[in-house]
Amino acid sequence: MKRTLIALATGVLALAGLSQPAHAINQYVTTTNVTKPAACNNHGVMPAGGWLANKSCGYVMGTAIGGTRFDVSTTTPNNFHFGRWRASNGTNFCAYLVPGALDTSHSTPVADSCSSATSDRLVHRRSFGRDFDVAPHTGNGAIVVRINPSACTGYYNYFTDSTYTTGALHDPVNFALPTTGGYRYTTADGGASMIRVDALGETIWLFVARSCINAQLPSPLNNEND
Numbered sequence: 001m002k003r004t005l006i007a008l009a010t011g012v013l014a015l016a017g018l019s020q021p022a023h024a025i026n027q028y029v030t031t032t033n034v035t036k037p038a039a040c041n042n043h044g045v046m047p048a049g050g051w052l053a054n055k056s057c058g059y060v061m062g063t064a065i066g067g068t069r070f071d072v073s074t075t076t077p078n079n080f081h082f083g084r085w086r087a088s089n090g091t092n093f094c095a096y097l098v099p100g101a102l103d104t105s106h107s108t109p110v111a112d113s114c115s116s117a118t119s120d121r122l123v124h125r126r127s128f129g130r131d132f133d134v135a136p137h138t139g140n141g142a143i144v145v146r147i148n149p150s151a152c153t154g155y156y157n158y159f160t161d162s163t164y165t166t167g168a169l170h171d172p173v174n175f176a177l178p179t180t181g182g183y184r185y186t187t188a189d190g191g192a193s194m195i196r197v198d199a200l201g202e203t204i205w206l207f208v209a210r211s212c213i214n215a216q217l218p219s220p221l222n223n224e225n226d
Contacts, residue, residue: 023111023112024109024110024111024112025071025072025073025083025109025110025111025112026071026072026107026108026109026110027069027070027071027072027107027108027109027110028069028070028072028102028103028104028106028107028108029067029068029069029102029103029106030049030050030064030065030066030067030068030069030070030085030097030101030102030103031049031050031066031100031101031102031103032047032048032049032066032067033045033046033047033066034046034049034050034051034098034100034101035100036051036098037057037078037080037098037099037100039056039057039078039099040056040057044201044202044203045202046063046098046101046202046204047200047202047204048063048065048066048156048171048173049063049064049065049066049068049101049156050063050064050097050098050100050101051063051064051097051098051205052064052085052095052096052097053080053095053096053097053098054095054096054122054123054125054127054128055080055096055122055123056076056078056080056096057080058096058123059125059128059129059184059185059194060184060194060205061095061128061159061164061194062085062095062156062157062158062159062207063156063157063171063205063206064085064097064101065087065088065156065157065171067088068085068086068087068088069085069086070083070084070085070086070097070101070102071083071084071086071110071112071113071114072102073094073112073113073114074119076096078099079099079100080096080097080098080099081096081097081099081101081102082094082095082096082097082114082119083095083097083114084113084114084162085097087157087170087171088171089170091157091159091160091161091168091170092160092161093159093160093161093162093164094113094114094118094119094122094162095122096122114162118162122164123226124225124226125185125225125226126188126223126225127164127188128159128164128187128188129185129186129187129188129194130185130186130187130188130190130221130223131185131186131217131221131222131223132184132185132221132222132223132224133182133183133184133185133221133222134222135222135224136224136225136226137226139184140182140184140196141181141182141183141184141195141196142182142183143182143183143217143218144180144181144182144183145180145181145182145183145195145213145216145217146179146180146213146216147177147178147179147180147181147195147197147208147212147213148179148212149176149177149178149179151212152177152208152209152212152213153169153172153173153177153208153209154172154173154175154177154197154206154207154208155169155170155171155172155173155192155206155207155208156170156171156172156173156206156207157169157170157171157207158170158187158191158192158207159187164187164188165188165189166188166189166191167187167189167191167192168191169191169192169207169209173199173204173206175199175200177197177199177208178197178198178199180197181195181196181197181208181213182195182196182197183195183213183216183217184196184205186210186221187207187210190210191209191210192207192208192209192210193207193208193209193210193212193213194206194207195207195208195213
């Protein structure tokens with residue numbers, strides 16, 4: 001009888017454990033008008049939300065639009081968060097989020113879904129992009145390209161999963177692009193290019209279709225890894 005009670009108690013504990021996420025971490029809602037990270041020598045604000053990057057002070061890979069969700073797997077000493085960003089259209093991928101981009105007044109426990117292997121792979125730029133403006137660890141949108149604002153739309157995001165090998169332009173910026181921008185890189189699948197533009201009183205990083213600026217790009221571009 002005693003053994004039966006112990007077995008039943010163990011079974012109840014096991015069932016209770018199933019109701020909790022394995023390796024639970026915190027999920028937060030993202031915010032707008034995020035201060036750019038001074039640690040990366042950036043100044044100003046990000047109106048739509050915080051930058052997503054391949055590492056602390058790394059290549060911008062998108063924008064965590066305010067009001068979306070981010071699962072914090074780890075936090076670096078300089079307060080960059082590595083974890084999964086969950087876009088409003090259902091796509092999601094692992095990336096680093098700049099400090100100050102989360103509403104920390106409330107959190108929800110979720111299962112951790114971003115591995116250290118993904119983080120280790122992501123820091124190398126050829127894991128997500130190609131045709132960079134310059135060699136690794138240099139440049140910042142060094143190639144100036146002309147833009148046709150009537151034919152090209154800017155988007156805050158492109159990547160759709162943590163393979164970073166495909167994507168789709170989403171989250172339009174809702175402002176007319178200027179006539180020039182600074183080219184940084186093209187996505188691994190060649191579908192979109194990351195550029196920086198001066199708009200809304202700020203320097204904003206965004207994606208455009210590669211076809212919008214392809215004729216303006218020199219050849220060859222840089223394809224060294226880091």
